[in-house]
Amino acid sequence: MLRHLDIRDMLIIDRLELAFQPGLNVLTGETGAGKSILLDALGFVLGWRGRADLVRSGAEQGEVVAEFQLAPGHPALGVLEEAGLPAEETLILRRVNTPEGRKTAWVNDRRASGEVLRALSDVLVELHGQQDDRGLLDPRQHRAMLDGHGALGDLVAATRGAWAEQRRADKALQAAEARLAEMRAEEEFLRHAVAELDALDPQPGEEETLDARRRLMQAAERMRADVARALAALGLEGAEGAMGDARRWLEGVSDRAEGGLDAALSALERALVELTEAQAGVERFAEALEFNPAELEETEDRLFTLRALARKHGVAPDDLAGLADGLREKLAALDGGAGEIAGLAAAADRAARAYAEAAARLTAARAEAAVRLDAAMAAELGPLRMERAVFTTEIAPAPPGPDGVDAVTFTVATNPGAPAGPLNRIASGGELSRFLLALKVCLTADDSGLTMIFDEIDRGVGGATADAVGRRLKALADGGQVLVVTHSPQVAALGAHHWRVAKEVAGEVTRSRVVPLDPTARVDEVARMLAGDTVTEAAREAARALLGTAR
Known part of the structure; x- marks a missing residue:
């Protein structure tokens, strides 16, 4: 619960210290005295997004410190631990603001972000104020409120997961169908291209080999005579015979040369070996120059076919083999597309059934939660002198979505036999205040450790009805803490602790004071x-x- 609130240099407050107590705490005062400033200051230290011009005129900075006492197991302790902040029974929040709008916050003397403050706020304080009607009256929020009341978070999460899986399965099926349709549009081309490439069977590097062979055959006639003359010059009638004669002549005199010809003879032997290898190479080349005249035509035909097919497909001749493999894969995917589509369609159908089952479970749980909420509202409306009014949680079919297939609307009938309708269209101002009080009480009944703040929730009512509202607030404060800003004497009289908010003007300076x-x-x-x-x-x-x- 909120124990202390220390405000310095905020709007028309220069210094204010409040020590709140358990039970029903009442703040009263004339209109404009500054009661809303207290809520603005509390909202500021809790990280709420509100007005920016909070710093008192002429002050260097504004500051608010709030001290909360946490019971063992309070949800705020978990928020602190997750944020890596000291988790103690006494929680001190401090936040300062400069005239330029720079804000700095501390939690138990450790720097903290506004996000951490807001996370703590969610488990520390529940505000029900004059500007709070829009959320309760907005049917778009009613489904989430019912889910919160019924503790349906797990079922909502399961439905969202099933919806996401269904969407993924549907997208996969649609993408596969689009791919298959695209491939079917080019099926004729694929089959013709694959057949053409399979018939040619191009190989990597083949174009270079064919081109070299073609140029060789084209030059063969011119080279044959020179190659033959070279063979003759290297043979027995040429270099081989002369070198053989030279070796015999030198060997004949080498035994009398006292070793002077040994080196020459060794070199000559090596030269004869090299000469033999040269002859063999020339002979092999000469054999290569011998070919069937039809081979040139065949080589040229295949070379030109390779190049023409490469131009047709916009690739290099050496890439035709890879192109063929890719087109075969597309054709295989096309041929197997029906099977893939069937598998994906089955997966999408399973996902749709799973979502439908999850949504149906959520719908059933919402129906049960609606019955409980309606019963809780009936119990709340009686003490508020609206025992003849009927509150109904209507659940109607809605387009499927991540949160299920239900539209939830809170409706009321203020008198027996009167038609039910939306809260803001059926209820008068005083009735609406009491409906909202009852609804807020029901929706937050299970929130342990919350300090509940009501900002003029009793507006529009008076007399016995105001007394009924005050007694409900007092009962709500038993065992907890409720802060009420009120103009109703009946509600103020029921408070366990009472503060008056007053505005003082000294010279040209206006200040707000809060007096117990x-x-x-x-x-x-x-x-x-x-x-x-x-x-x-x-x-x-x-x-x-x-x-x-x-x-």
Whole structure:
């Protein structure tokens, strides 16, 4: 619960310290006295997004410190641990703001972000104020409220997961169908191209080999005579015979040369070996020059066919083999496309059934939660003097989506036999306040450790009805903490602790003050709320009676 609130240099507050208590805490004062500033300051330290011009004129910075007392196991302890902040029973939030709008926050003396403050706010405080109606009255929010009331988070998460899986399966099927349709559009081309490439069977590097062979055959006639003359020059009638004669002549005299010809003879032997290899190479080349005249035509035909097919497909001749492999894969995918589509369609059907089952479970759980909420609302409306009103949670079919197939709307009928309709169209101002109070009580009944703040939730009601609202707030505060900003003397009289908010003007400076009221001052404040500016003794007597009855 909120124990202390320390505000410095915020709007028209220069310094203010409030010590709140368990139970029903009441803040009263004239309109414009600054009650809303207290809520603005509390919202600021809790990270709420609100007005930017909070720093008091002339001050270097504004500061708000809030101290909360946490019970063992309070959800805020988990938020602190997840954020890596000290998790203690006393939680101190501090936030400062400069006139330029720079904000800095600390949690238990450790720097913290606005996101952490807002996460703590969600488990520390629940505000029900004059600007709070839009969420409760917006049918787009009702489904989430019902899910929260029924603790249906797991079923909602399962439905969202099933929806995401169905969407993924549908997209996979649609993509496969689109690919298959695209391939079918070029099926004739694929089959013709694959047949043409298979018939040619191009090989990597083949174009270069064919081109070299073609040029060789084209030059063969010119080369044959020279190659023959070269063979003759290397043979027995040429170099081989002369070198053989030279070797015989030198060997004949080498035994008398005292070793002087040994080196020459060795070199000559090596030269004869090299000469033999040269002859063999020339002979092989000469054999290669011998070919069937039809081979040139065949080589040219294949070479030109390769090049023409490469130009047709816009690739290099050496890439034709890879192209053929790719086209065969496309054709295989086309031929197997029907099977793939069938498998994906089956997966999409399974995903659709899984989503339908998850959504059906969620719908059934929502129906049960709606019955419980309607019963809880009936129990709340009686003490608020609306026992004849009927609150109904309507569940209607809606287009499938991640949160199921249900549209949820809160409707009311204020009198027996009257048609039900949306809250904001059926209920009057006073009735609407009580409906919203009851609804908020029901929706937050399971939120442990929350400080509940009601900002003029009793507007539009008076007399016995205001007393009923105050008694419901008092009952709600039993065992917890409720803060109420009110203009109703009946509600103020029921508070366990009472503060008066007043505005003071000294010179040209306006300041807001908050004063805790003792029993005597409290009588005067309730009397003021009853009588207005002129407080008579009769008004004081009425205030004493009202305070006595409240006990």
